[in-house]
Amino acid sequence: MNQLLGFIKKEFTHIFRDTRTMVILFGIPIIQLMLFGYVITTEIKDARIAILDHSNDNVTREIKNKILSSGYFLLEANLLQENEIDPIFKKGDVKQVIVFERNFAQRLEREGKANIQVIADASDPNTAQMLYNYTNGIVQDYTKKKYAGFTIPVQIKSEVRMLYNENMVGAFMFVPGTMALILMLISAMMTSITIAREKEMGTMEILLVSPLKAPHIILGKVAPYLLLSVIDAFVVVFLGNVVFGVPIRGSLFVLAFLVILYISMALSLGILISTVANSQQVAMFISGFALMLPTILLSGFIYPIENMPYALQILSNFMPPRWFIDALKQVMLKGNGLEYIWPNILILSAMTIFFLALSVKKFKLRLE
Amino acid sequence: MDRINPERTPIIKVENLVKKFGSFVADDNLTFNVYPGEIFGFLGANGAGKTTAIRMICGLLEPTSGRLEVAGYDGYHEREKIKRNIGYMSQKFSLYEDLTIYENIRLFAGIYGISRKVRLEKTDEMLKKLQLEESRNKLVGGLPLGWKQKLAFSLAIFHHPKVVFLDEPSGGVDPLTRRTFWDLINEAAHQGITIFVTTHYMDEAEYCDRVAIMSEGKIVALDTPAALKAKYQADSMDGVFLKIARNKE
Numbered sequence A: 001m002n003q004l005l006g007f008i009k010k011e012f013t014h015i016f017r018d019t020r021t022m023v024i025l026f027g028i029p030i031i032q033l034m035l036f037g038y039v040i041t042t043e044i045k046d047a048r049i050a051i052l053d054h055s056n057d058n059v060t061r062e063i064k065n066k067i068l069s070s071g072y073f074l075l076e077a078n079l080l081q082e083n084e085i086d087p088i089f090k091k092g093d094v095k096q097v098i099v100f101e102r103n104f105a106q107r108l109e110r111e112g113k114a115n116i117q118v119i120a121d122a123s124d125p126n127t128a129q130m131l132y133n134y135t136n137g138i139v140q141d142y143t144k145k146k147y148a149g150f151t152i153p154v155q156i157k158s159e160v161r162m163l164y165n166e167n168m169v170g171a172f173m174f175v176p177g178t179m180a181l182i183l184m185l186i187s188a189m190m191t192s193i194t195i196a197r198e199k200e201m202g203t204m205e206i207l208l209v210s211p212l213k214a215p216h217i218i219l220g221k222v223a224p225y226l227l228l229s230v231i232d233a234f235v236v237v238f239l240g241n242v243v244f245g246v247p248i249r250g251s252l253f254v255l256a257f258l259v260i261l262y263i264s265m266a267l268s269l270g271i272l273i274s275t276v277a278n279s280q281q282v283a284m285f286i287s288g289f290a291l292m293l294p295t296i297l298l299s300g301f302i303y304p305i306e307n308m309p310y311a312l313q314i315l316s317n318f319m320p321p322r323w324f325i326d327a328l329k330q331v332m333l334k335g336n337g338l339e340y341i342w343p344n345i346l347i348l349s350a351m352t353i354f355f356l357a358l359s360v361k362k363f364k365l366r367l368e
Numbered sequence B: 001m002d003r004i005n006p007e008r009t010p011i012i013k014v015e016n017l018v019k020k021f022g023s024f025v026a027d028d029n030l031t032f033n034v035y036p037g038e039i040f041g042f043l044g045a046n047g048a049g050k051t052t053a054i055r056m057i058c059g060l061l062e063p064t065s066g067r068l069e070v071a072g073y074d075g076y077h078e079r080e081k082i083k084r085n086i087g088y089m090s091q092k093f094s095l096y097e098d099l100t101i102y103e104n105i106r107l108f109a110g111i112y113g114i115s116r117k118v119r120l121e122k123t124d125e126m127l128k129k130l131q132l133e134e135s136r137n138k139l140v141g142g143l144p145l146g147w148k149q150k151l152a153f154s155l156a157i158f159h160h161p162k163v164v165f166l167d168e169p170s171g172g173v174d175p176l177t178r179r180t181f182w183d184l185i186n187e188a189a190h191q192g193i194t195i196f197v198t199t200h201y202m203d204e205a206e207y208c209d210r211v212a213i214m215s216e217g218k219i220v221a222l223d224t225p226a227a228l229k230a231k232y233q234a235d236s237m238d239g240v241f242l243k244i245a246r247n248k249e
Helices: A002-017 A019-039 A058-068 A082-091 A104-111 A125-146 A171-201 A203-209 A214-244 A252-276 A280-297 A310-316 A320-334 A338-362 B050-057 B079-085 B101-111 B116-129 B145-156 B175-190 B225-231 B237-248
Strands: A047-053 A073-079 A096-100 A116-120 B012-021 B024-034 B039-044 B065-070 B086-089 B163-167 B194-199 B210-215 B218-223
Touching: A002 A019, A002 A214, A002 B101, A019 A171, A019 A214, A047 A058, A047 A082, A047 A125, A058 A073, A058 A096, A058 A104, A058 A125, A073 A082, A073 A125, A082 A096, A096 A125, A116 A125, A171 A203, A171 A214, A171 A252, A171 A280, A171 A320, A203 B086, A214 A252, A214 A338, A252 A280, A252 A320, A252 A338, A320 A338, B012 B050, B024 B050, B024 B218, B039 B050, B039 B175, B050 B065, B050 B163, B050 B194, B079 B086, B086 B145, B101 B116, B101 B145, B145 B163, B145 B175, B175 B194, B210 B225, B210 B237, B218 B225, B218 B237, B225 B237
Parallel strands: A047 A073, A047 A096, B039 B194, B039 B210, B086 B163, B163 B194
Antiparallel strands: A096 A116, B012 B024, B012 B065, B210 B218
């Protein structure tokens, strides 16, 4: 026991004396959270649009006012003819053109139906879709309010309400994702690097010749990172809550349990990587490519899993962050408890045991 | 030779030890004994199989076949007991450079289960001997290589093992520093610690009680330096080594 404590103490000394490690442990999480929260936001503000109003009556004016005062759009130009549309898109600043048909107010009154054409620059399809949704929402809202008392048929009956994230705040999506990414980075990457460093420096041989047992060596290397990762997780949750207003609706206890489970999984992955990597570079390379990219791309962090090709959807099932992010969202946003997230817990536990068993098998007490 | 145990019960027994890496035979049927209190040298060019042999004996490598016994324990089944009775210093300088001298001592003393009281006593004694008392709280990384090696050796024998294994311990330092390093080794031998050392420096071979000369995975000669010099009619170990190499051709 004293052996182990001395070893853990030494590991903490390594961490606290190395500025680079300290920056990765405590600087990167905060920077990443801020970056993802602010820069890669999915909300669009002040998108430039042009309007072609063939009618220019009181109804179109009212709708235009609504659209332009929404905060989502900035009017770049008022067009007069159809043939101006193409050139203005080609210039590139304008993301959407809204066209009102002739005799808009008249038709609406007589036929109960009038057309607005929305043309969007779909070279960036996500933006285009989002802008269309904003526009559509504003128009629907207008019609509903204006003709609330009337019995005329409402044109579009479908109504979309964004559950759990009514304002479509991007941070709600990015905070759990960032957490998955950061914890993977710290736990898996840092442990694999720190074990690889012992091999590189030759100190691993000294440890292997000593009476220290293999599980003690591993535990001693991993314990400090477990503790520091848990601290990091709570920093992220706290900042997400205070800065971006991401709620914590579920129980803190369940949240902590989930986080610790995910960290354990990442640590065992790190150990597994270190059994094959003999240098810090190799360890960094493997954790960078084999862990970071799938965490970002295949976990549902940024790109919805439902939109992926079938093969990638299958593949995403094998990505631990997928199950973590899903469970995290359930706990934080929906307030779900263990009765809902137990499948995720089960899958993450199975993965942890699998990685641990594999690394114990591969961790060589003797150097080959 | 009076410090060598007259009972002559070997502390290391090696019989037909073989290590293969795939089809490459790194060590081919090594057989020798090392006796308590001896300074036993493994001499040979780079790639002769010295490091592979020392790693097998201290348990870092699994032998392919053969018998192995260290400090009375079986090399296959009683590893844990062997580990408590040996010390090891590798080719690479291997203390933690980002820890201070004292932190390194405390760590290794802890790993070998040395009590606080004994540790404090031995630390003072050791640092005084190495004239490093002033540097007690300095980072090891800042010391000159010669001092690092002396420190690494002193730590390898800190728990007073029965045998200490030194794998090319004095690589990269000047002959004078090597000389003072060997003073430490001699002193440890006089305290009853058996020394097993590999080297490719011929002058170091002169300091050993017995020397095994290795070439291409085999032991080609094994005796005291004096006997070897007489046999090969050479006046230095360098000469012995050259004659053996020539005979092979």
